[in-house]
Amino acid sequence: MTDAPPPPYRWFDLHVVRTERVSPSLVRVTFGGDRLGDMVVGGRDQRFKLFLPQPGQDAPVLPDDLGMGWYAEWRTQDPAVRAVMRSYTVRELRYAPDELDVDFVQHGQDGDGPGHSGPASHWSRTARPGDRVAILGPVAEENGGVDFQPPAGTDWVLVTADESALPAAAGILAWLPAGTPAKVWIEVAHPDDVQDLPTAADADITWLIRGNTGRPTLDAIRAAELPEGTPYAWTAGESGTVRALRRHLVNDRGFDRRTITFTGYWRQGATEEDLLAELG
Template identity: 40%
Template sequence: MSIAETLVQNLRHLAQRTGLARASSYRLFDIELKQRIPLSPSLARFVFTGPEVARMCTMAPDQRVKLLFPSADGLPPQLPHEGDWLKTRRALEAEHRPPMRTYTIRALRREALEVDVDFVLHGETGPASTWATHARPGDRLQMVAPDGEFPGTPGGYEWRPPEGIRHVLLIGDETALPAIAGILEELAIWPDRPNAQAFIEVPHETDRLELRCAPEAQVNWLPRDSGGWRHGQGMIRAAKELATLPEARQQPGKPQKIKEVDIDTQILWDLARPADNGFYAWVAGESAAVMAIRRHWVGELGMDRRALSFMGYWRLGRALD
């Protein structure tokens, strides 16, 4: 058990003994921006703080949270902690309803009351990116994150490789970069490290980051500007041409019938349920690209879908609230 998991377990035991356990695995946290750290032309790390961050928890490198941003009237989110915050938000008029977007916890330091979230910067193209473009220390948001006092597993993460996994394949775009970076950091401290390959599509050549990973890990950057690609084309090329796939399934076998997902109205979320520890793939990013990879691997190559996780983090041209 990791140090983070041990701390979370201790918090849960304390909650059960003191009667503080909540019915919900996630809760609302008031946070404010403490520091803004540029990472690359397209990426920045935002360090948030708040007294209740000590109560927050994270269970995996791809732990998802919701951030609530200032509403159209310019006011920071102020949803009440009591009662059903989601119902309260839905009842607000559009002008006063805080926009909500999904992000990944990059790092959590409970003792220091700090939680890091990495943002993709793409100008004033939506409420989240607009806020990130102009945000300064002291600006306030709200975050919906796992409650460390919840006695069960909070969920909200999909990195769940089988014990003793031997080959890990990670494919994603810039929105999946925080999770991939965290996964590589975790793999680097495993006593029996698997063979790990990562393919990361980013907007620019200058968006390459120095990631902490095992020396033998293969980290491949796929910049769209130098490749002349549209969104997702680097990811698809990695899946079809560059990644090392299980040898027994390299040649097209028995194509499997897969259920198509209408990615314009539904979220593509197809999770692995590994039957063995030979191979495990984690794919996340723009939904059309993830769908194309899913269709190729499962529908055309006949790969074992139980070893594959496909997550449409976002859809080009649409906002998923």
């Protein structure tokens, strides 16, 4: 009988090192911690679980069981006391010094604006050096937390994102092999949200500034001339928009469903607590 392989994720106690207003819609929080050097990421759209304290708490209240049963116990904890749990993308992980950058979208001010502010946006705006959080982060490159997986035989890639998925799109572009043909559309709320996205890929990046009506990403792709060859599409952002994009790519463009990865990072009018409740 062989021993089971170690889990690819581990709990980390972290603290805020600094914060930076990257753009009108994004606040970057840099975290540090004694064991953060053990964290390993697979690049691309690498995600992890972030646990924030409730207002008035010095540190997030976590389940007693931090093994395989942590999620079931977290769900049974008092929602007013248990840690606020969110899924986030690694913006950058550095070593010596060991630091983790995470970008938080600012959806208005505490309740107004598309997507509402929510506790994570508010926390990021008010975070100060030394504030404590916890994460469940990867300690192996192959960890199941990377969705961008182009199959063999892919000739070019299509990427769409809004500001909630901008860190993931940045990670994908940084990871793509040199010369990879890529068509990229990124939708943001403000012209000053546009940022440099380093890549060795042959990437055609289009920035779209969102107005008060319509779905500019969907409209842009409907009007776009796409390359020949076998595509792979990765689309993330507001769930209604990414579903509409997937339908367009399959029904109107003839994409194979198996070559499309689509992820709703948020849903108009719903909090993450609403989405978690729907999972039962």
